[in-house]
Amino acid sequence: MTLYLPILLTLLLAAVSPWWVARHRGSFMLAGVLLQLGMAAHFVKLLVAVAAGAPTPSGSADNLFPTDLIQWSFMAGPWNLLFTIMITAIGLLVFLYALGYFGSSEKGHRFYASLLVFEAAMLGVVLADHAILLFLFWELTSVSSFFLIAYNHKEKEARWNALQALLVTGIGGVCMLAGFLILGHSWGSYSFDAWRGMALGGMTPPLVALVLILLGAITKSALFPFFFWLPNAMSAPTPVSSYLHSATMVKAGIFLIGALHPLFETSRGIMITLVILGGLTSATGLVLGWVQTDLKKILAYTTLSILGMLALLMGLGSPEALKVAVLVMIGHACYKAGLFMAAGAVDKATGCRDLRRLGGLKRALPLLGIASLGLALSKAGFPPLLGFVGKEYAYKMGFAGAGESYALLVFLFIINTGLMALALRVAWTPFRGDVPADGPDPSAIKPLSPLMLAGPVVLTITGVLLGLFAPLLLSPMVGAVVSQIHGRDVAFSLKLWHGFQPALLLSFVTLASGWWIFRSTRPTGAGNRVTVLLGGFEGAYGACHRGLMGGASRLSGILQNGDLRFYLRCFFTGVLGLVAYKWWSSGFAWVSLPESAGPVPWVEWLMLPVFLVFLFLIVTTRSRIFALLALAVIGLAIAFLFARLGAPDLALTLLLVETFTVILFIHMVRGLPKIRTIVPLRSRVVDIGIAAGMGVMMTLLALKTQSVQTHEAISNTHTEWSYALAKGKNVVNVILVDFRALDTLGEITVIALAAVGVHMLWVKGKPSSKSGSDTPSS
Amino acid sequence: MNSLLLHIAARFLSWPLLIVSIWILYRGHNLPGGGFIGGLLAAAGFLLYDLSGHGRPARGFFSLSPFFFLPLGLGLAVLSALPGMLGGGAFMQGVWLPGFELPLLGSVHLGTPLIFDIGVWFAVIGFILLLNGTLAGEETS
Incomplete structure (x- = not known):
């Protein structure tokens, strides 16, 4: 309960938010802050307890779903709790930032619902223990992300980008579901916890399942080659970019890889793939980010780079690599969300996101400048900020290994240097020096809401505190997280100061060269x-x-070409072909008259010439009304047969239906063109053939059904039950209103919809009429 | 269509048709009939009145719109499905009042299937009236 109550509360707040924020913004803000603060504190408390050795909290509601295929069950190990803290803490800052970003404009009223639904879904993803439940939340994050990216829905580009993100992550999600199902089917369980246990116990999961699950993870985390959707998603409002597309949703893929790490570890190929894809993503982000001039785009590409690095570290899989991954991830969550908020604040104040036109803002926005620089330095790994800790451990790992780990060291050095230069470029360029000649007018800079400054400032301070007190605050937690990912206990004590070692030297070389590159290059905006x-x-x-x-x-x-004759031909030849195939494959079983059939009475024989004569009239007449009446006569003759054969209900209904068919059709006949021969003779011959074939087939089938009886006829039971159970002597009616009442309900729903549909089509087809004028004409 | 005979006949036939329709609806549980046939019959009464040239499209009782009958019918049908659930049974399980005797009607059983059938009756009337109104409206304009 303590695990899924936050999800439910967040959903509840999302449901009422559009009204609440429109009526009373102040109290809505208070409720949002209290909720998210409470959740963050709750999860921190849980994580501290778990890291200290308390049992893993779990919660489930049994029997909520009547199947094992989906269960409402949650479990929170340290890895899960780490994510919940990031989601709720950054969620809180983003929530405040959004309140400042949208101000009291009406445009923001819809926003909080999507944002809060996303937050709840994300919590669901990281807390769900049942694979299918996780998939549901996973898809909900994709859907809410779609609405958030397309928030400026009047822009075509935003809609296209939103659809792209939805399709790419959605297809990955479906692959992941297939992987879950394969794995769940072969291992007989859908619990992540059980899966981890089985993998650690030596069971090998099917490779195809792993590949499919990995596909879900790499599309969600925008890894190579699916990286393109993430920079495009920057058409979302900035609060969204900083929350979904840097701090939380794109990390869901990394979360999944971490949560199922023992499974992936069973396949060397998967781990190598992760390393390669991670490296490629990292390099891609750096290369593409290098030429960008848009603040948010650069940040998106550096996010890609970090995601790639995380995937690479996960793929390496050693406890050391996992430690680095966790540290890098915590650091990234702190500074990247803050950098996004700072970039958005610059955009809001100046109306410009182009680096080439920004500069000299430090006088106008001093606090934002300091926070921004602090975040960039944390990212750069400036001691003693949080980023420094992560980088230090990364280099140490590189030096500790042999052979190929030096290649890793070179790679990490290049990426880190590049990312540092980029971080400074984004965070400091707008503030340093003087205002460029074509830059925005300094006197026109709009004052910023303090709510928008809260995020960057708080995150900067967090980075400093976490860095300074890393050994105290992070050691037990990171140790517990790595133990969960790795599946075996890993002892870990974090140190800020490792003495003078090659790693420290390399750190300083990184800082120096990053700074030098930042000073000596300018973004061009041109591709290569x-x-x-x-x-x-x-x-x-x-x-x-x-x-x-x-x-x-x-x-x-081709298929819906509007030609009714074409549809009928396709349909009838299809049916004929299928039935003929079945008949052929059963060895042309003979069809004979049922044994119970007696001689046909002469009254019924009388109907035969009636059928023949009127059929002939229908197909030869040139008058629609005449054809209609002739058809009605045949209908009456059939009703007569029904009555003779002991089905008075059916006969009555048919009689009435025939009547109405004539009346309704008469209304329309005037609007229809005269019957003309527009079809060549050859095609009429084909039609005659198909019609004759259908007639013969239906007759044979009707005869055949009389002689095939695989079960005892249900009509006997119905007759028995009719009065005893349903107090009715008319079995037909009892079936309609009692035994199969659900069918009848469906049927009357269908006829109601059909009537409304006819009405709408008819009314819409007349643009001149008054009733059709409610549809907008452009 | 302006026939004096039809005009007069419609006036005398429409209401009897409606009464017959209700009778058919009621007796349907034990004898041929029921909501579907009854609904068609009632609609036939309204349409007859319309066709005989009384000037305006058939609207059913008190000139109510077909868009009133359709939801009414569907709503009654769905409502009739609920008492069975409230009693702890399945959706649409029939619930019956104790039978009693009435003069003229004999032994009477009232239960949710009857309400369901009345729902069908209304839905069918709405269906025919809406189709007829739509198509006939096109013809006259």
Whole structure:
């Protein structure tokens, strides 16, 4: 209960938020702050307890779902709790920031609902223990992310980008579901906890399941080659970018890899793939971010780079690498969200996000400048900030290994240096020096809401505190988290100062060269061959998207061409073919008259000429009304047969239906063109053949059903039950209103919808009429 | 269509048709009939009145719109499904009042299936009236 109550409360607040924020913004803010502060404190308390050795908290509601395929069960190990803290703490800051960002404008009223739904879904993802439950929350994050990216829904680009993010992560999500199902089916359990236990116990999961689950993770975390959706998602409002696309949602893939790490570890191929994809993503982010001039885009690409590094470290899989991954992730969550908020604040104050036109803001926005620089330095790994701790451990790991670990060291050095230069570029360029000639007018800078400054400032202070007191605050926690990912107990004590070692030296070299690169380069905004090459992946997505849409459109053009005769031909030949195949495969079983059939009385024989004559009239007449009446006569003749055969209800109904068919059809006949021969003789011959075939087939089937009886006829039971159970002597009616009443309910719903549909079509087809004027005409 | 005979006949036939329809609806549980046939019959009464040239499209009782009958019918049908659940049974399980005797009608059983059938009756009337109104409206305009 303590695990899933926060999710439910957040959903509740999301449901009432549009009204609440519109009526009373102050109290809504208070409620949001209290809720998220409470959740963050709650999860911190749980994590401290778990790290100190308390049992893993879990919560479930049994029998909520009547199947094992989905269960309402949650479990929170240290890895899960770490994420919940990031989600709720950064959620709180983003919530405040959004209140400042949207101000009291009406545009923001819808925003909090999506944001809070996302927060609840994200909590669900990291807390769910049941794989399918996790999948549901996973998809909910994709859906809420779609609405948040497309928040400025009047812009075409925002809609396209939102759809792209939804499709890429959605397809990955479906792959992941398939992986879960395969794994759950073969191991007989859907619990993550059980899966970890089984993998550690020596069981090997099916490789295909792992690959599919990994696909879900890499699409969600925007790893190579699916990286393109993340920078595009920057068309979302800044609070969204800082929350979903740096701190939380894109880390869901990393979370999943961490949560199922013992499973992935069973396959060397998967781990190597992770390392390669992570490295490629990291390099891609750096290369593409280098040429960007848009603040948010640069931040998105550096996020990619970090995500790649996390995947790489997860793929290395040693306890040391996992320690580094956890430290890097905590650091990243702190500074990246803050940098996004700072970039958004600059954008809000000046109306400009282009680095080439920004500069000299330190006089106008001093506090923001300091916070921004502090965040960039933390990212750069300036001692004693939090980023320093992570980088120090990364280098130490590189030096400790042999052979190939030096390659890793070089790679980490390049990425770290590049990222530092980029971080300074984003965080400090807008503030340093003088205002460029074409920059925004300094006197026109809008004052910022203190709510927007809270995030960057708080996160800077957090970075300093966590860095300074890392040994005290983080040691037991990181140790517990790494133990959970690794599946075996890992002792860990964090140190800020390791003495003079190669790692420390390399840290300083990184800082110095990063600073030098930052000072000596300017972003150009121009692409080069590499960026064009990497842009090809997005092009491939676009080609697939267009191909799918175009193909679907062409296919519907062929299949739905509007020619009723074509539809009927397809349908009838299809049915004929299938039945003929069945008949052929059963060895042309003979169809004979049922044995119970007696001689046909002469009254019924009388109907035969009636059928023949009127059928002939229908197909030869040139008058629609005449054909209609002739058809009605046949209907009456059939009703007569029903009555003779002891089905008075059916006969009555048919009689009435025939009447109404005539009346309703008469209304329309005037609007229809005269019957003309527009079909060539050859195609009429084909039609006659198909019609005759259908007639013969239906007759044979009707005869056949009389002689095939695999079960005892249900009609006998119905007759028995009718009066005893349903107090009715008319079995037909009892079936309609009692035994199969649900069917009848469905049928009357269908006829109601059909009538409304006819009404709407008819009314809409007349643009001149008054009733049709409610549809907007442009 | 302006036939004096039909005009007069419709006036005398419409209401009897409605009464017959209700009778058919009621007796349907034991004898041929029921909500569907009854609804069609009632609609036939309204349509007859309409076709005989009384000037305006058939609207049913008190000139109510078909958009009133359709939800009414569906709503009654759904409502009739609930008492069974409230009594701890399944959705749509029939619930019956104790039978009693009435002069003229004999032994009477009232229960949720009857309410359901009345729902069907209304839905069918709404269906026919809406279709007829829509299509006939097109013809006259």
